[in-house]
Structures are given as structure tokens and as C-alpha cells.
């Protein structure tokens with residue numbers, strides 16, 4: 001098919017484009033442009049194509065389901081792929097979370113989780129963390145504090161949202177435990193000074209912060225959150241939209257911290273690229289959610305659910321969690337090695353294949369220009385990377401979980417050349 005290049009200019013400018021690539025096809029770790037040039041894709045379409053592009057098993061499941069039933073609206077019929085998906089999820093989600101609701105996007109899942117928490121507790125307010133990203137719909141904008149661009153010009157936002165600090169130790173310049181303790185104290189203070197526990201429905205947290213800078217919190221922080229929630233009857237919602245489905249080397253990042261949330265949200269990697277997201281919680285909580293008060297026409301689409309089943313099976317049968325752990329270690333050690341040579345890389349952090357390299361200048365100030373220049377130089381060498389963080393100075397590495405050792409080395413070599421080009 002010839003692309004209608006002329007149509008490009010009619011696309012809404014509200015979409016910034018990080019690359020000029022017009023993709024014709026993609027396979028595994030590579031995206032191919034119109035001239036057949038291959039790009040090593042370490043963005044995964046922002047943490048979506050965890051099984052690689054067009055994984056044969058997922059494509060086959062989609063083809064098969066497309067010929068059977070495209071749309072079976074959940075209020076009218078229940079379709080088989082959804083039941084099969086719940087069966088698969090029951091094997092990987094903590095058994096206490098035995099209620100499943102599906103919707104289409106990450107933001108919709110977060111909105112659903114907040115609505116559930118409000119009905120289940122009868123309380124109005126929500127606490128989120130500084131730097132979090134939970135979406136760009138009207139309500140999730142109010143929960144998102146990773147950059148002002150997501151809020152500016154749209155305020156005033158949905159009320160009842162309170163912001164506590166996230167333990168971004170590198171930013172504060174403190175050790176992890178000091179940072180964790182301080183953040184928990186500030187949270188307690190928030191509950192004393194701004195939103196009383198009895199009017200706080202939920203605390204919403206990313207177990208590993210994504211858009212806000214790829215920050216891994218200390219275990220003590222998430223344990224502390226669990227304790228505070230238990231003490232006050234506040235529901236703990238884990239947003240696993242970016243960190244789920246094997247990204248960190250476990251099915252869900254919460255497992256690294258032995259965290260059992262009351263509610264969790266998933267999206268992105270769940271169906272390898274088809275729009276699907278979910279809210280999972282104890283059925284006992286979902287039973288307090290007034291029937292019909294939430295839902296949607298497309299939620300839990302049959303083809304997307306079939307893709308979800310194939311995605312989970314592929315991750316399990318191809319030992320992709322183990323691969324994510326091993327390749328993640330290789331990647332982090334390669335980046336730390338480069339950090340010794342290039343002090344502009346102030347910090348390297350991450351879990352599994354959710355890895356960030358933060359750029360700082362000689363005065364330890366966030367260096368967005370350097371991060372952007374390196375990403376640009378890498379793209380010239382056909383490696384796709386993204387930045388993140390409030391200053392956009394952290395390069396995030398999100399390779400597919402099928403990536404092999406050679407491809408990681410190739411990515412690191414391109415990165416080294418790009419650093420050399422930018423810093424000499």
C-alpha cells in the first residue's frame with residue numbers, strides 16, 4: 001500500500017512526533033520504514049510490544065478471533081476470549097485480586113479504579129505522588145504530576161486529589177532509606193493537614209515510576225504505604241500500566257516489593273498492541289461498585305482479549321521474564337560502564353527491562369539538551385529511544401522482552417557512539 005504522504009499534514013498537531021519515521025511494518029525488535037530501513041526499537045511503542053512486534057502467536061490468535069467474533073458487547077453477551085483471559089490472569093495476578101473489569105486504555109483503567117475506590121469506601125479523595133503519570137483524560141490529568149504540559153491550560157482540574165512526594169532519592173541527593181522515611185512522614189502529614197483518612201478513598205502509586213523518570217522506590221516505602229492504608233482503611237491502588245506484563249522481570253513490579261495492592265490497573269503490554277486495559281481487585285470490593293455505574297461499549301473487546309491470552313502464554317512459554325531479568329542486568333551493567341566514561345550520565349537505575357539513564361550537567365543540573373541530543377544521535381544510527389522525567393533528561397530503555405544479548409550489545413554500542421558524538 002502506498003502511504004498517502006500528503007495526509008501527514010492533516011494530523012492533529014497535538015501529537016508531537018519523536019521520530020519522522022513512517023512505519024510500514026514491524027517484526028520482533030525492529031520497525032521498518034517505507035524504504036525498508038530497519039530500526040532497533042527500544043521504545044516498544046511506549047512499553048506496549050513486550051512480546052516484540054507482531055509476535056506470531058499473538059498475530060495468529062488475532063486472525064483466528066477476527067473470523068469468529070469481533071465485538072461481543074459485555075452487557076449483552078460474555079465472549080469466550082474474555083473468560084479465557086481471566087483464566088490466564090488468575091495464574092499470574094495475586095490470588096486475592098479475584099475481580100476483573102476490562103476497558104480500553106490506561107487512563108480509562110485508572111479512572112475506573114478511582115471510581116471503584118470511591119464506591120467501595122464511600123470516601124471522595126485520592127492521594128497521588130509527585131511525578132506520577134496516570135493519563136490525560138479529564139480526571140486522570142488531575143492525578144498526573146510528571147510535567148506541567150499535561151495540565152497547563154486545562155485547570156482547574158478535578159478536585160479531591162492530593163499530592164505526596166515520591167522517593168526519588170537521586171533527585172533529593174539523599175540515601176534511599178532517608179528519602180523513603182521522609183516521604184512516608186510527609187504522607188502522614190498530608191493525612192493530618194489536608195485530607196483526613198476518613199475522607200481518603202485511595203492512595204494511587206506506580207510501583208516503579210514510569211513517565212516521571214523511571215524511578216525505583218525502596219521496598220520500605222511501598223511497605224510503609226501498605227501499613228498506612230491498612231491503618232486507615234484506605235485502598236492502595238498499584239498502577240502497573242507501564243511496569244506490568246514482565247517489563248521489570250516479574251509479571252508485575254509489585255512482586256519485587258512483596259506488595260499486595262487492593263486494586264491494580266494494567267494496560268499497555270497486556271495485549272501486545274491491541275487496546276485493552278484492566279482493573280483488578282478483590283471481588284468483595286467490586287461487589288460494592290453499583291452495577292451499570294461504570295462500563296463502556298468496547299471494554300474487553302473479543303479480539304483484544306484473544307491477543308491478551310496469547311501474550312500471557314508467549315511470555316510464560318518463552319521464559320520472557322527470565323530473559324527480561326538477564327538482559328536487564330546486561331543493559332544496566334553496560335550503561336554503568338559507559339557512565340564511568342561519560343559523567344554526564346548521572347544515574348543509571350531500573351528493574352528488568354525498565355531502565356533509565358539520567359543526564360546531569362557539570363553542576364549536577366538536569367540536562368535535557370544532552371539527553372535529547374543523544375537520543376537524536378542514536379536515531380540517526382537507527383536505534384529508537386525515548387526520554388522521560390519532569391525535565392525530560394532521563395533516557396528510558398524499554399526493549400521488548402524477547403531481545404537477545406547481541407541486540408542489547410548493539411544498542412549499547414550505538415549509545416556509546418552517540419555519547420561520543422555529543423560529548424566528544
Ligand SMILES: Cc1ncc(COP(=O)(O)O)c(C=O)c1O
Nearest residue numbers: 105106107133134135210241242
Ligand atoms: C503508569 C501509567 N498509567 C497510566 C497511563 C495512561 O495510559 P494510556 O496512555 O493508555 O491512557 C500510562 C501511560 O503512559 C502510564 O505509564
